[in-house]
Amino acid sequence: MGGFRLTAQDNIPNGKSINFPTKKYGISIGNSYEFTGIRINFADKNVKRINGLNITFWLKKFQNYGAAVNGISIGVIPNCGSMQPLNIGLLGLGTSQNNMNGISIGGFLIGSGGSINGLCISGLVTMADGDSSVISGIGISGIGLAAEKAVNGIAIGGLAVGSEEEINGIASSLAYLSGGKNFRGIAVTGGYLRSEFLKVCPLPVMPKPFKCHGFSVAIYNRAKELHGIQFGLINYAGNNPKGLRMLPFINLHLRKYQ
Numbered sequence: 232m233g234g235f236r237l238t239a240q241d242n243i244p245n246g247k248s249i250n251f252p253t254k255k256y257g258i259s260i261g262n263s264y265e266f267t268g269i270r271i272n273f274a275d276k277n278v279k280r281i282n283g284l285n286i287t288f289w290l291k292k293f294q295n296y297g298a299a300v301n302g303i304s305i306g307v308i309p310n311c312g313s314m315q316p317l318n319i320g321l322l323g324l325g326t327s328q329n330n331m332n333g334i335s336i337g338g339f340l341i342g343s344g345g346s347i348n349g350l351c352i353s354g355l356v357t358m359a360d361g362d363s364s365v366i367s368g369i370g371i372s373g374i375g376l377a378a379e380k381a382v383n384g385i386a387i388g389g390l391a392v393g394s395e396e397e398i399n400g401i402a403s404s405l406a407y408l409s410g411g412k413n414f415r416g417i418a419v420t421g422g423y424l425r426s427e428f429l430k431v432c433p434l435p436v437m438p439k440p441f442k443c444h445g446f447s448v449a450i451y452n453r454a455k456e457l458h459g460i461q462f463g464l465i466n467y468a469g470n471n472p473k474g475l476r477m478l479p480f481i482n483l484h485l486r487k488y489q
Contacts, residue, residue: 246277278311285309296327313345323353328361347378357388375404457484 245254248261255263259270267282274289278298287306298311304318310325316333318324323340324331330345337353344361349368351357359366359378366378369385376388379395386392386402393409399416402408406422418424443454443461452461457468466482468475475482 248272275311299329316349341372452482457482459483459485 244264245266246262246264248259248263250259250263250266251257255265255267257268259266259268260272262272262274262276262278263270264277264279265281269284270281271286273287274291275287275295275298276291278295281298281300281302283302285300285302285304287304287309289306290308290310292310295311300309300311300314302317304311304314304324306319307321308323308325309318309320312327313329314324314326314331318331318333318335320337320341323337323342324335325341326343326345328344331341331343331347331351333349335341335347335349335351337351337357339353339355341347341351341353341357343359343364345359346361346365346367347357347359347370348365351366351368352371354373356374357366357370357372357376361379364379365381365383366376366386367381367383370376370382371387373389375391375393376382376386377391377393381396382392382394382398382400382402384400386398386400388404390405391407391409392398392402392404393407393411395411397413397415398408398410398418399413401417401419402410402414403419404422405420407425408414408418408420408423409425410418414424443452443457443459445459447454447459447461448463450463451465452463453467454461455469457470460481460483461468462481465477465479467477468482468484471482471484
């Protein structure tokens with residue numbers, strides 16, 4: 232039995248676990264704090280770093296935010312400081328102030344206080360809500376996808392996609408798109424598109440940007456400042472001369488932007 236390591240108290244440096252063949256390498260069953268190999272635990276608490284396969288069955292809220300998991304993270308609700316490159320949660324996934332990278336799949340929810348990078352797929356909601364959080368790569372969510380600072384790449388939300396600062400790339404939802412201050416790329420929605428600055432080819436029912444740069448196709452186009460071409464049943468460009476601001480079928484403003 233000399234190859235087994237059993238620590239019986241949490242105040243021992245590597246937690247309460249049974250580890251084989253060494254204290255920090257091989258196979259671990261229990262709440263080991265640092266381990267490389269295959270680790271299986273019911274609910275992680277005060278973990279520092281896991282390299283390899285980490286399987287955890289439940290969540291102890293606010294008790295594992297400093298952990299870094301590098302490898303494969305699988306569980307009901309895996310939750311730690313950072314995780315990469317393969318992260319799978321039956322109900323959901325979460326990281327605190329650090330990033331979630333790679334392929335992330337959550338049955339219902341994916342959340343991060345840092346950024347989410349790579350491919351993320353959730354049944355209901357994906358959110359990166361830290362002050363400088365970004366979602367980059369390909370994001371697909373059943374109801375909504377949102378990031379505080381930016382959404383970059385391809386973002387598909389069942390009902391909504393939004394960012395407080397900007398969206399860059401392709402964004403699509405049934406009801407609502409919000410690019411905050413800037414929207415650059417392609418927007419597709421059956422409802423409402425909102426952005427202070429729009430440099431985009433939008434295809435929504437009712438886009439209402441403050442500024443529109445590029446090519447816009449919609450049933451109703453409205454921009455306080457247009458630099459490009461609008462196609463739709465009704466097209467409004469607030470910076471055109473009176474009598475030319477609202478036109479059917481096509482409107483344009485091609486003067487050089489100041």
